[in-house]
Amino acid sequence: xxxxxxxxxxxxxxxxxxxxxxxxxxxxxxxxxxxxxxxxxxxxxxxxxxxxxxxxxxxxxxxxxxxxxxxxxxxxxxxxxxxxxxxxxxxxxxxxxxxxxxxxxxxxxxxxxxxxxxxxxxxxxxxxxxxxxxxxxxxxxxxxxxxxxxxxxxxxxxxxxxxxxxxxxxxxxxxxxxxxxxxxxxxxxxxxxxxxxxxxxxxxxxxxxxxxxxxxxxxxxxxxxxxxxxxxxxxxxxxxxxxxxxxxxxxxx
Ligand SMILES: *Cc1c(COP(=O)(O)O)cnc(C)c1O
Numbered sequence: 001x002x003x004x005x006x007x008x009x010x011x012x013x014x015x016x017x018x019x020x021x022x023x024x025x026x027x028x029x030x031x032x033x034x035x036x037x038x039x040x041x042x043x044x045x046x047x048x049x050x051x052x053x054x055x056x057x058x059x060x061x062x063x064x065x066x067x068x069x070x071x072x073x074x075x076x077x078x079x080x081x082x083x084x085x086x087x088x089x090x091x092x093x094x095x096x097x098x099x100x101x102x103x104x105x106x107x108x109x110x111x112x113x114x115x116x117x118x119x120x121x122x123x124x125x126x127x128x129x130x131x132x133x134x135x136x137x138x139x140x141x142x143x144x145x146x147x148x149x150x151x152x153x154x155x156x157x158x159x160x161x162x163x164x165x166x167x168x169x170x171x172x173x174x175x176x177x178x179x180x181x182x183x184x185x186x187x188x189x190x191x192x193x194x195x196x197x198x199x200x201x202x203x204x205x206x207x208x209x210x211x212x213x214x215x216x217x218x219x220x221x222x223x224x225x226x227x228x229x230x231x232x233x234x235x236x237x238x239x240x241x242x243x244x245x246x247x248x249x250x251x252x253x
Contacts, residue, residue, distance in 0.1 A: 021064055025250045030071040033246050040234040051234060054099050054120075054223075056244030058083060062090050064251060069094045077101040077120070077242050081108035088115045101223075101242050103159050110134055116144045120185045120223045120242065123149040123159035125169050128176060135178040145182040147223045147240075148173070150207060152200040153189035160186070163207050167214060174215050183221025183239070184208045188229055197229035201236035 038048040054077040057065045065076065065087060074095065078084035079102035088098050100112055101120040106127060113134055122128050128146065135143035149160035161169070173181060186204045188197030201224045212219045225233025225241040233241060 020252070021067065022251050022253065023067055026064070026067055026247070027071050029247050029249060029251070030068065030073060033243055036231060037234065037241065040231040044235045046234070046237075050239060052240050054101065054240055054242045055247055056101065056226075056242050057087065058244065060248055062087050064248065066091060066094065068247065069096050073247075075099060075117075077244075079103070079121070081105070081112050084115065085111060106130055110138070113138060113144065114140060118144050118182075118240075119146045120240070121149045121159070122146045123161070125172055128173065128179070128181075132176045132179045140178070143179050145180045145221075147183045147185040147221055148181060149185045150204055152186045152203045152207075153192075155189050158187065158189075163203075166207065166211055170211070170214050174217070181217075181219070183219045183223065184211070185223035185240075187224075187226070193228040195232055198232040198236060201225070201229075201233045201238065205237045 033053065037051050037053060041048045041051055052075055053073065054075045055068055055073045056077045057068065058078050058080060069091065074097065076096050077099045078087065079100065081100070081104070084098060084100060097117040098115055099118040099120060100116050103121050103123060104112065104119060104127065109131055113131065119131065122131065128148070131146065148166065150166060151158045151160035151162060154162065184204055184207065186200060188200045192200065204224055205222060208219050208222060221239050222237050223240040223242065224236070224238045225231070227243055227245040230238070230241040230243055
């Protein structure tokens with residue numbers, strides 16, 4: 001167990017001025033999020049085990065992340081590659097897997113690829129093809145899976161395929177041999193919280209069903225739902241929820 005009074009001299013925590021970590025609060029947050037996932041699953045006649053909590057640790061010090069793992073969290077998500085690299089190295093002794101979430105710059109892919117089990121934000125055919133090539137040149141035996149990011153809200157600020165461009169890229173996506181494409185990912189538009197986000201998640205599920213039929217492959221994963229809307233996402237079939245704030249709320253005060 002991590003000592004709550006010892007956050008060490010971690011540069012991230014010093015930078016953020018976070019000297020104290022409320023370990024009990026962290027543990028209670030984890031329990032509460034897991035309960036909310038279970039309750040949301042049951043309301044939709046789903047099994048809680050069908051849903052994986054991806055704990056988003058971005059901008060939080062590595063000692064907090066260590067404590068989170070001590071609380072039983074097994075899958076961690078980061079969207080800044082440098083942060084992922086250093087945390088993965090520092091926590092190499094811990095029983096966790098890393099996922100990359102969000103937009104990935106092509107020049108960060110090579111170093112990130114061997115460290116993660118999934119990319120949630122593959123948002124262009126170009127990036128998908130370059131990951132496939134890298135997996136081949138690095139000769140990865142068991143390369144990470146990907147979820148293709150879809151811009152369901154069609155916001156200009158968001159990355160990803162549209163429903164139309166995904167279907168028109170179908171042949172090229174099927175040609176990807178090394179990297180397993182296992183599902184789709186989306187984010188609800190800013191301001192659409194809770195139930196208001198639900199239509200976007202429903203759209204992603206429908207698109208997944210249609211695309212899966214088009215390429216004649218199963219796409220079991222739906223990565224959707226964050227702190228403000230994960231229950232709505234579960235109601236629409238999310239298999240991976242990416243939750244950050246709800247886990248760390250009050251932990252630094
Ligand atoms: C930060 C982030 C999350 C987690 O968001 P919270 O609102 O803190 O739960 C999920 N997905 C992506 C892509 C993110 O960047």
